[in-house]
Amino acid sequence: MITVAAVGDVHLDEEMRGRYRRRLGGLAGDADVLLLAGDLTKHGTVEEARVVAEEFRGLPVPVVAVLGNHDYQSDAPDAVAEVLRAEGVTVLEGEGTVVDCPGGRLGVAGAKGFAMGFPGRCASEFGEPEMKSFVRHSREAAEGLRRALKPLEADAVVALTHYSPVEDTLAGEPPEIFAFLGSYLLAEAIDASDVDLAVHGHAHRGTECGTTPGGVRVRNVALPVLGRPYGVYGIG
Amino acid sequence: MEYEPHIRDMLTTLKRVAGAFKADGVPFALTGGFGAFARGAPPSRHDVDFAVLPEDAERALEVLAKAGLRPVDAVEDWLVKAHDGDVLVDLIHSPADSPVTPAQLARATPLQVDSVRLPVMEATDLLVMRLRALTEHECDFSGPLATARALREQVDWGRVRAEAGSPYARAFLVLLHQLGVVGAEHSGVRHEPPQYAAGHLQQALAEDPRTAEQGIRVRVAGDDVYLSGSVSCPRRRDRVLEVARERMPGRRIHDELSVVRFDGPVREERLT
Numbered sequence: 001m002i003t004v005a006a007v008g009d010v011h012l013d014e015e016m017r018g019r020y021r022r023r024l025g026g027l028a029g030d031a032d033v034l035l036l037a038g039d040l041t042k043h044g045t046v047e048e049a050r051v052v053a054e055e056f057r058g059l060p061v062p063v064v065a066v067l068g069n070h071d072y073q074s075d076a077p078d079a080v081a082e083v084l085r086a087e088g089v090t091v092l093e094g095e096g097t098v099v100d101c102p103g104g105r106l107g108v109a110g111a112k113g114f115a116m117g118f119p120g121r122c123a124s125e126f127g128e129p130e131m132k133s134f135v136r137h138s139r140e141a142a143e144g145l146r147r148a149l150k151p152l153e154a155d156a157v158v159a160l161t162h163y164s165p166v167e168d169t170l171a172g173e174p175p176e177i178f179a180f181l182g183s184y185l186l187a188e189a190i191d192a193s194d195v196d197l198a199v200h201g202h203a204h205r206g207t208e209c210g211t212t213p214g215g216v217r218v219r220n221v222a223l224p225v226l227g228r229p230y231g232v233y234g235i236g
Numbered sequence: 237m238e239y240e241p242h243i244r245d246m247l248t249t250l251k252r253v254a255g256a257f258k259a260d261g262v263p264f265a266l267t268g269g270f271g272a273f274a275r276g277a278p279p280s281r282h283d284v285d286f287a288v289l290p291e292d293a294e295r296a297l298e299v300l301a302k303a304g305l306r307p308v309d310a311v312e313d314w315l316v317k318a319h320d321g322d323v324l325v326d327l328i329h330s331p332a333d334s335p336v337t338p339a340q341l342a343r344a345t346p347l348q349v350d351s352v353r354l355p356v357m358e359a360t361d362l363l364v365m366r367l368r369a370l371t372e373h374e375c376d377f378s379g380p381l382a383t384a385r386a387l388r389e390q391v392d393w394g395r396v397r398a399e400a401g402s403p404y405a406r407a408f409l410v411l412l413h414q415l416g417v418v419g420a421e422h423s424g425v426r427h428e429p430p431q432y433a434a435g436h437l438q439q440a441l442a443e444d445p446r447t448a449e450q451g452i453r454v455r456v457a458g459d460d461v462y463l464s465g466s467v468s469c470p471r472r473r474d475r476v477l478e479v480a481r482e483r484m485p486g487r488r489i490h491d492e493l494s495v496v497r498f499d500g501p502v503r504e505e506r507l508t
Binding site: 003010011015016019020023026030042043070073196197204205217223224226227228229230231232233234235 | 445448451465466468469471472496497498499500501502503504505506507
């Protein structure tokens with residue numbers, strides 16, 4: 001059994017400093033690893049990234065993260081990732097990592113993902129260059145996840161994204177904005193590999209539980225959805 | 237045209253003052269109620285008002301004394317006064333702390349008043365001057381209202397709105413809108429459909445660095461704005477409200493926001 005703790009959308013900045021960390025006291029007993037599903041910062045500044053790094057520094061379990069759209073807001077996602085990595089957080093974008101846990105090896109494939117929509121109500125690479133680049137970014141993001149999943153050799157595999165791979169976990173959000181909350185290409189990538197769990201954030205008003213068309217469990221771990229410091233999922 | 241005796245006396249005074257100023261080269265313009273009269277409003281029953289430059293005020297008073305008027309001590313520091321018999325002449329130079337400028341006098345247009353031609357303050361300047369004079373203690377709208385009705389087509393309402401910014405002036409513009417004297421676009425009254433207002437605020441809440449909140453729902457109904465959704469901490473809630481108040485001045489902001497709680501008990505879900 002491998003136990004995964006996961007949370008997204010903590011949106012930390014100076015005024016949130018310490019608020020989240022004081023909820024992490026029980027982490028060692030709860031889980032083997034902590035996954036962060038993006039939107040770690042409010043505006044994606046280096047200063048906010050430092051708050052995040054300090055909030056998650058020196059925890060008793062490894063921390064693996066992807067960035068979210070807020071972490072891109074200041075056009076410095078690489079700098080944000082660098083600050084987190086300096087404090088020992090593994091930041092993934094289109095790549096995977098394997099964490100040795102007492103119950104076995106956990107593979108984590110991470111990508112931010114992107115919007116675009118779901119079958120039948122989905123944007124396509126057509127028309128204006130802005131539209132094409134929007135959809136192209138979504139395709140590349142999903143391709144990154146697929147690329148990250150492929151070579152993972154582990155006893156259990158988790159797909160970690162910020163945007164949602166499915167509509168199930170968006171229930172509660174206005175349906176009109178579903179297309180901005182995720183992309184079915186992420187689910188397709190997940191279903192193309194042997195994945196045990198997919199976690200994402202981004203949809204604050206969504207619901208926790210869903211599945212991909214291929215039957216992989218999807219969990220929306222956005223902090224407002226959870227109402228608790230993190231979700232804990234036992235695999236195997 | 238036949239006027240009642242009081243008006244006739246005032247017109248006589250007006251001509252006498254204008255003649256004296258012209259003879260002595262004092263720059264001036266007719267303003268106030270008679271300025272409006274010259275531009276088509278009903279005749280004023282009050283004082284005869286002229287605008288002069290602040291630096292010319294004393295000389296202007298001397299010119300009037302020479303012409304037979306009787307200077308009066310004014311307690312106000314923004315005008316000087318003289319009597320012509322029963323008729324009071326105000327020489328206004330610094331109304332509401334905004335000195336009369338050479339540009340204002342240059343904008344004045346020569347118009348025929350009774351039997352003389354004299355510079356009459358431009359309609360917009362004239363109304364702005366009247367609106368600037370409104371204060372806590374002098375906020376009777378009936379005079380400016382008669383002027384506004386009569387001069388509505390001569391007035392640059394955009395400039396009035398920009399230059400007369402006091403709460404009294406703004407309230408007056410709302411009154412003009414309610415009475416149908418001016419359109420909503422000139423009154424400062426919102427004419428944006430509520431859907432657009434809601435859309436703009438929702439985008440502002442995401443784009444304003446103070447908030448950067450993407451998940452706030454905005455509903456606008458008349459003057460009421462309802463904000464719902466969750467934010468991460470109480471200070472962020474305050475800032476959402478701050479941005480909303482800034483963007484929606486004059487509307488009531490209703491706080492239906494909630495602060496995210498994450499103090500629920502941790503429980504493990506076994507995926508089998």
